Amino acid sequence: MKKIIITLNIFASLSCIALATKYIAVPYIAEVIYREDYKKLVFACDNVMRDHLIAKNRVNVDKSEDSIKQLHSAEVGLLTCDDYDKLRKRMMILGVNEESLAMIGIEAIEEKSNDVRNFVKTHEIRY
Numbered sequence: 001m002k003k004i005i006i007t008l009n010i011f012a013s014l015s016c017i018a019l020a021t022k023y024i025a026v027p028y029i030a031e032v033i034y035r036e037d038y039k040k041l042v043f044a045c046d047n048v049m050r051d052h053l054i055a056k057n058r059v060n061v062d063k064s065e066d067s068i069k070q071l072h073s074a075e076v077g078l079l080t081c082d083d084y085d086k087l088r089k090r091m092m093i094l095g096v097n098e099e100s101l102a103m104i105g106i107e108a109i110e111e112k113s114n115d116v117r118n119f120v121k122t123h124e125i126r127y
Contacts, residue, residue, distance in 0.1 A: 027095030031104075034091055038101070039108035041084035046109065048077040 055074040058067045088101060 030094035042108040045081040045084040
């Protein structure tokens, strides 16, 4: 009887460790490992989608050969969004929740938007 109780206690302890690893450690480690790559892909995908929308609208207004070429180039750029989507799904499989991914995405846009504003301000033509 004593051996059964010890065995059950060991099993319960190992179960607790396994659950803690799955639901706490793995998501945390995944977030730490993939955070910067995810930020880069969030920002890149956002820019590519914006460029694609602009190119698409340009074709609607002016169906020139140049505008169609720009649209095709923008469509190729959308592959960046595929990389973003794959990484997002990988992180979710590893247990990173939607809220954490959204927060990382917001951080990426905020960080990069300041860089972009400084770049525009530096290179802006003054009249």
